[in-house]
Amino acid sequence: MVFSQFEDIRIASIAACVPSNTVDIAALANDPEEDPKFIKSFMRNTGIRAKRKCVGVQTASDYAYAAAKQIMDAGYYKPEEIGVLVNLTQTPDYRTPSSAMTIQKRLGLSKNCLAFDVNLGCSGFVYGVSLAASLLQTSDASKAIVTVGDTLARGRMNRGLKRSFNTTLLFGDGSAAMLLEKKEGTGFASALMSDGTGHKALSRPYNAWRHPVGPFSIPGDDIAVFNFTISEVPAILTDFTNKTGAAFDTYDDLVLHQANMMILKNIAKRVGVPMEKVPVSLDRFGNTSGASVPLTIVDKYGAVDEDRELSLLTCAFGIGLSWGVVGFQINARDILPMGEDAEAYDDGYPDDLTPEWEE
Amino acid sequence: MTEREKLALLEDMLELDEGDLTAETALDDVDEYDSMAKLSLIVLMEDEFGVKLTGDMIKGFETVGDILNLMEK
Numbered sequence: 487m488v489f490s491q492f493e494d495i496r497i498a499s500i501a502a503c504v505p506s507n508t509v510d511i512a513a514l515a516n517d518p519e520e521d522p523k524f525i526k527s528f529m530r531n532t533g534i535r536a537k538r539k540c541v542g543v544q545t546a547s548d549y550a551y552a553a554a555k556q557i558m559d560a561g562y563y564k565p566e567e568i569g570v571l572v573n574l575t576q577t578p579d580y581r582t583p584s585s586a587m588t589i590q591k592r593l594g595l596s597k598n599c600l601a602f603d604v605n606l607g608c609s610g611f612v613y614g615v616s617l618a619a620s621l622l623q624t625s626d627a628s629k630a631i632v633t634v635g636d637t638l639a640r641g642r643m644n645r646g647l648k649r650s651f652n653t654t655l656l657f658g659d660g661s662a663a664m665l666l667e668k669k670e671g672t673g674f675a676s677a678l679m680s681d682g683t684g685h686k687a688l689s690r691p692y693n694a695w696r697h698p699v700g701p702f703s704i705p706g707d708d709i710a711v712f713n714f715t716i717s718e719v720p721a722i723l724t725d726f727t728n729k730t731g732a733a734f735d736t737y738d739d740l741v742l743h744q745a746n747m748m749i750l751k752n753i754a755k756r757v758g759v760p761m762e763k764v765p766v767s768l769d770r771f772g773n774t775s776g777a778s779v780p781l782t783i784v785d786k787y788g789a790v791d792e793d794r795e796l797s798l799l800t801c802a803f804g805i806g807l808s809w810g811v812v813g814f815q816i817n818a819r820d821i822l823p824m825g826e827d828a829e830a831y832d833d834g835y836p837d838d839l840t841p842e843w844e845e
Numbered sequence: 846m847t848e849r850e851k852l853a854l855l856e857d858m859l860e861l862d863e864g865d866l867t868a869e870t871a872l873d874d875v876d877e878y879d880s881m882a883k884l885s886l887i888v889l890m891e892d893e894f895g896v897k898l899t900g901d902m903i904k905g906f907e908t909v910g911d912i913l914n915l916m917e918k
Binding site: 552 | 876877879880881882883885887888897899900903
């Protein structure tokens, strides 16, 4: 594992934003096109009873912008102070350029800022925070924004995947934003890993440059992903606590990527952390991909307005395969209330052009 | 552990009634043995019997008996 210890850098604020549009999974059992037994089994095993789904042409970057703007409006930064903007998504606005560019423009950040996307999904939070902290540590920039999120619930249900692990049923939409800043006496650590031999386990191989035409998504290898999760995730968590010398019981919470309930319970059991210390947001928000760790923190502490130092151990894992851990301190009052709804960015591109492809 | 006890573990996992499964039951005929159930089976086999199931092993299961054969306890 790649272990990083960041000095005099902290996560100063966290915000998240979700659509108000709610999908009631239980109600889908009455949908004649769905299988009631599958829906029941899905809810029992995943723990997901509802989720949020964006409407119209809203994208992950709309929600990312809204979350980052919430932190700005709360007075944590001025646009000209931001030197780094890292956006992590697998549902970008465009093939190119990075969604980070539209977020930079909308936030009014200056040109004295580096901005780019990273193509990662569920592990986005730990990678984004670690990347931004690394850039702060080695530059003269003083503040960084990390945005992370996806809109994997968007689009129609994959009816053809009924009775298999339906990913469009699993995922909920939303994005989160973190402000990182230099501050003397602070610091935190991260550990990151990835395994390219698992690139086919979760993949959307079509409609890019190797396979220009094809379906929007294909089924993943659920068993390979599950086995990866229940073996690699407990291992990196244990290695991280050994390396830092801070045992699990020194943290207020173990915030895990909200993959599904079966996975949360198995990881917690394997590292010996009681479920009372593992916050759950997936029951109401679904698997919110890269946003799930910060969104879960916001879900638990966003409405808590008290001066309370929290010590959080977070772990995120998914497509790549990639996974990692971040352990950090934050004051509960710096975790902002959950935002709802975001305005779709009007970029001015026409939507009525004819699709065409020729080799 | 007797075969009946092993079958009971699988029946419990699949939320079936006692006696619904025999070693000869074809897994294709068990509606409850879906993709989520296969993940539950991975956990059950590792926690109860220390057996790590791979995707290929699971694909190779045709009858309940194929699973029972890996339950050595």
